[in-house]
Amino acid sequence: MKMILYVFLSLSAFLSFKSCNETEKPKVISPPDKVTYERxxxxxxxxxxxxxHFQGGISPYKWDNYEAVKYKISLIIDRVNKDQGARKFMPKDGTKLSPETIATLRKWVTDGTLER
Ligand code: HEC
Structure with a gap:
């Protein structure tokens, strides 16, 4: 029994070490330590x-600057969490953001909505 536990522990240690090394490449899959607005x-x-949502766009709300996005982030998360095609779903007429991307938005809040 102890042996099995030992094998399991070393295997999971190995796997977590391996996934650590892989975080560099696809940024959205595993959010880096602190999420920042700029990066x-x-x-x-x-x-x-x-x-x-940018200058000249059809929405009156501009998600192109830090202050505006920080101010509206809970509403933004609420909108992107809706089912694709549901009323008020964002991106309007678009494809639902990946769970990893939504997780990054959430993590930005828990990390303290840092600018950079
Ligand atoms: C095809 C155009 C379009 C795209 C793409 C789009 N939006 Fe919107 N968005 C709108 C329009 C139009 C409104 C105003 C109507 C409404 O509230 O649904 C709006 C409203 C919003 C609101 C409500 C703002 C408020 O203060 O009431 C949020 C939040 C929002 N969008 C977030 C997003 C986010 C985040 C994305 C990208 C993931 C996005 N939208 C992509 C057109 C778009």
Missing amino acids: DIKPILAASCIPC
Whole structure:
């Protein structure tokens, strides 16, 4: 029994070490230590919320600056969490953000909505 436990522990230690090394490449899959607006949030919004939420877009709300996004982040999370096609779902007429991307948005809040 002890042996099995030992094998299991060393295996999980090995696996977690391995996944640590892999966090560098696909940023959205495993959010890095502290999520920041400049590095993580801005690219997400730029990729999924353009052209509507930027200067000249069809929405009156502009998700193109730190203050605005920080102020509205709980509403943003609420909207992207809705089922695709549901009323008020965002991105409007678009594809639901991946669970990893939504997790990054949430983590930004728990990390303290840092700008950079
Ligand atoms: C195709 C255009 C379009 C896209 C793409 C889009 N939006 Fe919107 N969004 C709108 C429009 C139009 C409104 C205003 C109507 C409404 O509230 O549903 C809106 C409203 C919102 C609101 C409510 C703001 C408030 O203060 O009431 C939030 C939050 C929001 N969008 C977030 C997002 C996020 C986050 C994305 C990207 C993941 C996104 N939207 C992508 C068009 C879009």
